[in-house]
Amino acid sequence: MLVQRSDPKRVDRAARLKILALDTSTEYCSAALWIDGEERQCLEHAGQRHSQLLLPMVDRLLGEGGLTLRGLDAIAAAVGPGSFTGLRIATAVGQGLAFGAELPVVPVGTLEALAAGSESVEVATALDARMGEVYFAAYRRRGQDFDTVVAPTLAPPDAVPFLPPGAWVGCGVGFDRFGAALTARLGAIAIVHDRHPEARCVARIAARRLAAGERHAADALVPLYLRDKVALTTAER
Numbered sequence: 001m002l003v004q005r006s007d008p009k010r011v012d013r014a015a016r017l018k019i020l021a022l023d024t025s026t027e028y029c030s031a032a033l034w035i036d037g038e039e040r041q042c043l044e045h046a047g048q049r050h051s052q053l054l055l056p057m058v059d060r061l062l063g064e065g066g067l068t069l070r071g072l073d074a075i076a077a078a079v080g081p082g083s084f085t086g087l088r089i090a091t092a093v094g095q096g097l098a099f100g101a102e103l104p105v106v107p108v109g110t111l112e113a114l115a116a117g118s119e120s121v122e123v124a125t126a127l128d129a130r131m132g133e134v135y136f137a138a139y140r141r142r143g144q145d146f147d148t149v150v151a152p153t154l155a156p157p158d159a160v161p162f163l164p165p166g167a168w169v170g171c172g173v174g175f176d177r178f179g180a181a182l183t184a185r186l187g188a189i190a191i192v193h194d195r196h197p198e199a200r201c202v203a204r205i206a207a208r209r210l211a212a213g214e215r216h217a218a219d220a221l222v223p224l225y226l227r228d229k230v231a232l233t234t235a236e237r
Helices: 050-065 084-101 110-116 173-186 199-211
Strands: 002-005 018-023 028-035 038-045 074-080 105-109 122-130 133-142 145-155 168-171 190-192
Touching: 018 050, 018 084, 018 199, 028 050, 028 199, 038 050, 038 199, 050 084, 074 084, 074 110, 074 199, 084 105, 105 110, 105 199, 110 122, 110 133, 110 145, 110 199, 122 145, 122 173, 133 173, 168 173, 173 190
Parallel strands: 018 074, 074 105, 122 168, 168 190
Antiparallel strands: 002 038, 018 028, 028 038, 122 133, 133 145
């Protein structure tokens, strides 16, 4: 269990919200509770056990936070891109909990959540998409928010979009596994290893958006796949 106080400069209404956040987009499974600016998170390397781990994490967080679902302001989930099965788990669980408790939802992009876990200003993110490709995006920090420089896209590591000039930092398992090809394509870029999306970062983003007035019906939690197939055909292999 991680309990972490958010940046004291982080503003206002976001610090007075209560949000449950979910992320099952990679091999890690995490749930987080944002309570009045404080982050509580359960995180575990799940393999294929996301469906077994997620709801017990939610129950634990709510219990330790002294809350029920109806005491929340919203539910947020990382909607992708990422693992096909993982995305379906978080979005389905998030939808079900939000419908049952009559709560709004906030969909959050997985790659933006990955960027939010970095302290860098200019962040390129990459996840392994299998089949020799990566999910790739780039963001520039503006205060507590991010501007999208390269929207989430699917590409081979040697064909990702070029980045504009800047002090770019790369993170995510895509950089861990395809660092040589990505740096050959992008040029000088500092790689921070062993970073992955986490629900606490999903919660941070959702808190700011919810405070700004963004909220959606539960059925807005739908996976962002970027790809319509999960394996190569025999001929393609």
